[in-house]
Amino acid sequence: xxxxxxRRVFYSCITAVxxxxxxxxxxxAQEFPLATQLGDSTWRELKLKKALRDSLLLPNYVDxxxxxxxxxxxxxxxxxxxxxxPASFNYFIRKDPYSHISFQNFLDHQxxxxxxxxxxxxxxxxxxxxxHGQLYFNSFRSNGYSFLSSSIATFAGSxxxxxxxxxxxxxxxxxxxTTTGGIVLGEMTxxxxxxxxxxxxDGFHKxxxxxxxxxxxxxxxxxxxxxxxxGKYDRRNLADSSVxxxxxxxxxxxxxxxxxxxxxxxxNAAYGRLRILYSAGDSEYKKPFEEFFVNLEVGSDDSxxxxxxxxxxxxxxxxxxxxxxxxxxxxxxxNYDFIYNEAFFYGxxxxxxxVLSTFVxxxxxxxxxxxxxxxxxxxAIPDPHLLYGESRNYNYGSxxxxxxxxxxxxxxxxxxxxxxxGGYSYTWEKSGNASTYxxxxxxxxxxxxxxxxxxxxxxxxxxxxxxEFKDYPDLDKTYPFARISLGYNIRF
Numbered sequence: 001x002x003x004x005x006x007r008r009v010f011y012s013c014i015t016a017v018x019x020x021x022x023x024x025x026x027x028x029a030q031e032f033p034l035a036t037q038l039g040d041s042t043w044r045e046l047k048l049k050k051a052l053r054d055s056l057l058l059p060n061y062v063d064x065x066x067x068x069x070x071x072x073x074x075x076x077x078x079x080x081x082x083x084x085x086p087a088s089f090n091y092f093i094r095k096d097p098y099s100h101i102s103f104q105n106f107l108d109h110q111x112x113x114x115x116x117x118x119x120x121x122x123x124x125x126x127x128x129x130x131x132h133g134q135l136y137f138n139s140f141r142s143n144g145y146s147f148l149s150s151s152i153a154t155f156a157g158s159x160x161x162x163x164x165x166x167x168x169x170x171x172x173x174x175x176x177x178t179t180t181g182g183i184v185l186g187e188m189t190x191x192x193x194x195x196x197x198x199x200x201x202d203g204f205h206k207x208x209x210x211x212x213x214x215x216x217x218x219x220x221x222x223x224x225x226x227x228x229x230x231g232k233y234d235r236r237n238l239a240d241s242s243v244x245x246x247x248x249x250x251x252x253x254x255x256x257x258x259x260x261x262x263x264x265x266x267x268n269a270a271y272g273r274l275r276i277l278y279s280a281g282d283s284e285y286k287k288p289f290e291e292f293f294v295n296l297e298v299g300s301d302d303s304x305x306x307x308x309x310x311x312x313x314x315x316x317x318x319x320x321x322x323x324x325x326x327x328x329x330x331x332x333x334x335n336y337d338f339i340y341n342e343a344f345f346y347g348x349x350x351x352x353x354x355v356l357s358t359f360v361x362x363x364x365x366x367x368x369x370x371x372x373x374x375x376x377x378x379x380a381i382p383d384p385h386l387l388y389g390e391s392r393n394y395n396y397g398s399x400x401x402x403x404x405x406x407x408x409x410x411x412x413x414x415x416x417x418x419x420x421x422g423g424y425s426y427t428w429e430k431s432g433n434a435s436t437y438x439x440x441x442x443x444x445x446x447x448x449x450x451x452x453x454x455x456x457x458x459x460x461x462x463x464x465x466x467x468e469f470k471d472y473p474d475l476d477k478t479y480p481f482a483r484i485s486l487g488y489n490i491r492f
Contacts, residue, residue, distance in 0.1 A: 068143075068144040068234075069144050070143065070144035070145055071143040071144060072143075074143055074223070074226075075139050075140045075143035075144075075145060075153075076139075078139040078143070078219055078222070079136060079140065079153060079157060082132070082135045082136055082139060082157065083157065083161060083165065086132070086165075087099060087165055090166075096166075097167075098166040098167050098168050099165075099166060099167075100167060101164060101165065101166060101167055105164075105167050106163055106164040109162070109163035109164070109169070109170045110163060114169055114170060115169065115170050115171070115172050115175075116169040116170070116171060116172065116430075117171065117172055117173055117388075117396055117428070117430060117431035117432075118169075118173060118174060118389075118392070119388050119389020119390055119391060119392040120171075120174075120391065120392065121391040121392065122340075122345055122347065122380060122392075122393075122394055123304075125173060125174065125177055125347070125380065126177065126181075126338055126347035126380060127306075127338070129174055129177040129178040129181060129182075130177055130178065130180075130182055130184070130185050130336075131181075131182075131185065132178055132182065133154050133157070133158060133177070133178040133179060133180075133181050133182015133183065133185065133186065134154075134181075134182045134183075134185040134186035134189060135182075135218075135219060136153055136154040136156075136157030136158065136178075136182055136186075137151070137153065137154045137182050137183055137186025137187070137190075138150070138186050138189065138190055138217055138218075138219040138220060139153065139157075139219055140153040141186060141187070141190045142190065142217065142219045142220035142223055143223065147187060147288045147289070150183075150186065150187075151179075151183045154178070154179050154182045154183050154186065155175075155179045157178075157182075158174065158178035158179045158182070159175065161174075161178075162174055162175055172396075173378060173380070173396050173431070176349070176377060176378045177349070180336075180377060180378075181336060181349060183334070184311060184313055184334050184336050184349075185336075187288065187289040187292075187313060188278070188292055188294065188311070188313065189216050189217045190217055190220065191242060191280070191289060191292075192216055192217075192244065192276075192278065193213040193214075193216045193217035193220050193221075194213075194220075194240050194242070195240055195242045195243075195244050195278070196209050196212055196213045196216070197209060197210070197213050197240075198233075198240040198242075206231045207230075207231055210224070210230050210231055241280065242278060242279065242280045243279050243491075244276060244277070244278050244279075244491075245276075245277050245489065245490065245491050246274060246275060246276045246277075246489070246490040246491075247273075247274070247275045247455075247487050247488065247489050247490070248272070248273070248274055248487065248488050248490065249271075249272065249273040249274075249275075249457055249485040249486070249487045249488075250270075250271070250272050250485055250486055251270075251271050251272075251457070251485025251486060252268055252269070252270065252271060252483070252484055252485070253268070253269050253270075253271035253299055253301075253481055253482070253483045254266045254267065254268050254481065254482045254483070255267060255269065255301060255341070255342070255479060255480065255481040255482075256479075256480060257343045257477065257478065257479060258478065258480075262480045262481075262482065266480075266482075267301065269299050269300045269301045270299060270300045271297070271299045271300075271483055271485060272297070272298045272299070272485075273295070273296065273297045273485070274294075274295075274296045275293070275294070275295050275296075276293065276294045277291075277292075277293050278291060278292050278293070279291050285314045285316060285317025285318075285329065285331055286316070286317075288313065288315050288316070289313040289314065289315075290314060291313075292311065292312060292313035292314065293311065293312055294309070294310075294311045295308065295309070295310040295311070296308070296309055297309075301341065301342055303340055303341050303342040303345075304341075304345075306338075306340060307339070307340055307341055308338065308339050308340070309336070309337070309338040310335075310336070310337050310338070311335070311336045311337075312333045312334065312335045312336075312352075313333060313334050314331045314332070314333050315331075315332045315333060315334055315351075316331065316332050317329050317330060317331035317332070317356075318330050320355065322357075324357070325359060326357055326358050326359035326360065327357070327358045328355065328356065328357045328358075329355075329356045330353065330354070330355055330356075331353070331354045331356060332352070332353055332354075333351070333352050333354055333372070333374075334349075334350075335348075335350045335351070335352055335374075335401075335403075336348075337349075337350075337421070339441075339463060341479045342479070343463065343465070343477040343479035344381075344382050344463070344465045344477040344479070345380075345382055345394070346379070346380070346381055346382075346439060346465065347379065347380040348376050348378070348379035348380070348401075348423060348425075348439075349376070349377050349378055349379075350374050350375060350376045350377055350401050350423075351374050351375055351377065352372040352373060352374030352401065352403065353372060353373060353374055354370055354372035354403070355371050355372070356368070356369070356370050357369045357370075364410070364411050364412050365408070365409065365410050365411065366408075366409045367406065367407070367408050367409075368406065369404075369405070369406040370403070370404065370405050370406070371403070371404050372402070372403040372404070373400065373401065373402045373403070374400065374401055375398070375399075375400055375401075376397075376398055376399045376400060376401050376423055376424075376425055377398060378396060378397075378398060379396070379397050379398065379399070379423065379425040379437070380395070380396055381394055381395050381397060381425060381427075381437045381439075381465070381467070382394045382395075382465075382467075382475075383395045383432050383433055383467070383469075383475075384475060385433055385469065385472040385473075386432045386433055388432060394432070395428075395431055395432035395433065395435060395437075396427065396431040396432065397425035397426050397427040397428060397431075397435075397436075397437065398425060398426065398428070399423065399424040399425035399426055399437075400423070400424055401421070401422065401423040401424075402420075402421075402422045402423075403419075403420070403421050403422075404419070404420050405417065405418065405419035405420070406418055406419075412449070413448060413449045413450075414446075414447070414448055414449075415446070415447040415448075415449075415455075416445070416446055417444070417446075417447075418442075418443070418444045418445070419441075419442070419443050419445075420440075420441070420442045421439070421440075421441045421442075422438070422439065422440050422441075423437075423438070423439040424436070424437070424438055424439075425437045425439075433469055433470065433471065433472060434469070434470040434471070435467055435468060435469045435470065436467070436468045437465065437466065437467050437468075437475075438465070438466040438467075439463075439464070439465050439466075440462075440463075440464040440465075440466075441461070441462070441463045441464070442461045442462055443459055443460070443461030444459060444460055444461060445457065445459035446458050446459065447487065449489075453488055453489040453490075454486065454487070454488060455486070455487040455488075455489070456484075456485075456486060456487070457484070457485050457486075457487050458482075458483070458484050459482075459483050460480075460481065460482040460483070461480070461481060462478055462479060462480040462481065463478070463479040464477070464478045464479075465477045465478075
């Protein structure tokens with residue numbers, strides 16, 4: 001239930017990452033010019049290129065991420081500091097009366113009946129808490145501990161804060177958001193930082209890599225400074241066989257809150273999108289987050305600078321025996337969705353089962369499809385009839401979700417894609433008004449790569465939220481959009 005906000009830090013980090021990603025591409029182009037001349041390759045080809053590159057540095061190439069030696073005392077100290085710093089800030093700087101916790105408060109908060117739904121604003125609960133959770137996670141992950149051990153540390157950190165960090169009642173939604181969001185964000189930042197540190201670089205380029213990795217995973221960057229590893233390679237970095245590709249899009253978006261008036265009365269705004277796909281090699285999903293995807297959309301409309309964050313990480317997967325051509329996998333994923341536009345906002349965390357299929361259609365054509373369904377662990381959805389406490393105007397609920405997306409690549413130059421996400425949530429009544437919600441999102445995308453890594457992209461779709469309330473008028477909000485942008489592909 002922290003009241004302090006990470007919003008400025010979050011926006012600054014996004015801007016810095018975008019700038020350095022573009023710089024990184026120029027470094028890769030100088031060191032491996034062949035990689036930037038091969039155009040739009042398949043994932044297997046990208047993995048082979050990465051393996052060949054790394055084999056020059058590590059003769060006994062290993063297709064895994066090397067786990068460093070465990071350092072419990074430093075992990076415990078950093079985990080404790082992650083608790084102590086915000087608590088001290090609230091107590092000494094903000095003079096927050098809720099920070100005057102006593103041991104009796106802590107004991108009282110151990111009762112199940114003590115747990116409540118808090119009244120913090122949407123951005124605090126859906127952005128700040130997951131970010132705080134990843135600090136708990138990386139306190140152990142960056143000190144040699146496994147994904148499971150670090151996940152337990154994240155839950156423990158959130159639980160201790162909720163019961164012993166403030167005099168307010170411990171929050172159910174904060175425990176879920178901090179734990180699940182912290183685990184997802186924590187493992188992603190851990191792996192991406194290691195990928196960056198594995199880049200061959202000399203002189204100034206080494207320090208750029210270190211700075212970017214520090215920005216993404218501050219705990220790991222601090223440990224490298226303490227260990228004297230800043231600007232140096234170690235065994236863990238050299239054994240990192242992962243591949244990261246990204247696409248940065250910049251352009252114009254037209255949007256409105258009514259489908260019928262998009263063309264006539266719609267508004268125009270600047271638009272940007274960053275998509276990142278991470279793969280740890282041909283591992284077949286045996287370890288958590290050996291593949292994950294992040295989609296970040298920003299814009300200058302009148303709602304929020306960050307308009308959408310969609311992420312998933314594969315927890316486990318197995319090959320499927322399906323009497324169809326191509327390759328097929330069944331995967332379990334942890335999903336995070338954040339939507340914020342002038343029509344409505346939404347935040348949800350879910351676990352899905354997905355069937356992934358890849359079809360090779362001729363020499364240069366590839367079709368990928370994904371069909372999934374699962375449980376929404378916790379969703380935050382607007383309620384125009386609610387003002388809970390000082391700042392909460394949304395409900396919490398749980399339910400189920402369905403997802404489908406497909407992408408067709410033709411001749412290494414054309415991309416046609418479509419995606420649908422649907423969700424149903426029923427409100428936990430004690431968190432707000434009794435209600436049910438239906439969320440629908442659809443997007444169609446067309447892109448053409450016209451010169452090396454440059455592409456022109458056109459896409460359109462809509463977000464739609466329907467709310468049915470027991471004692472109040474229903475909610476029906478739609479946000480249609482059309483976008484045109486120039487894209488640039490980056491391969492790490």
